[in-house]
Amino acid sequence: MTEGTVDMTYISYNHMHKLCQQAAVKIRESGQMPDIIVAISGGGLIPARMLRTFLKKENGGKNIPIQAIGLSLYEDLGTDDFKQVIGKQVVKTQWLDLDIINERFGTLLGKKILIVDEVDDTRTTLAYALEELEKEVELAKQRQPEKQHLDTEFSVFVLYNKLKPKKKQLPDYIMNEGRYIVASDVNDSWLCFPYDSTDIDLHTQRATAQGNI
């Protein structure tokens, strides 16, 4: 941030698209080609869908299903305690459809699961998502003890990682074993995403001027 003002970084759809294309190669090379993509809604939905196009290509033409989970740290959900919790507490608004996962795969256990979001800011949301998904794995082991030996492997993909001190950490097995995949490390500026714009032409001009095209 600059003193008294906020640095604004404008991002175009094209920029997100191209980063997803490059990231798909990194994901394949990491050995973490997912069975399931878990998109953190809302911001993770668009990169997850873009990524799926390129992962399909990297995955021999096989499409990878996307499940959406809704987590909100900064959004006003109209609750009475909004001012107290914004930026501090993650609110779960949607969760995995385990019936669909079990119907399609038989189990969540033994799967490679890629968690996708558009930005890692304080890392609070990603840490929460991973903790809650790990709890689902433990519950699945209780429900399906005959499959508890199957290793479920998580990895994380973000389009933009802000280079700043983080409030929460991801475990070493994510950070140190090639399972935290970042398309672009960025300074701690305000990221302006195209889907938040009410004037997409002006937004794209600004993104272009900053080279984010």
Ligand SMILES: O=P(O)(O)OC[C@H]1O[C@H](OP(=O)(O)OP(=O)(O)O)[C@H](O)[C@@H]1O
């Ligand atoms: O690293 P953190 O500090 O946790 O911040 C990152 C999160 O913040 C944004 O979500 P937001 O809560 O604004 O909801 P949205 O995706 O629906 O806009 C973004 O989409 C990430 O999920």
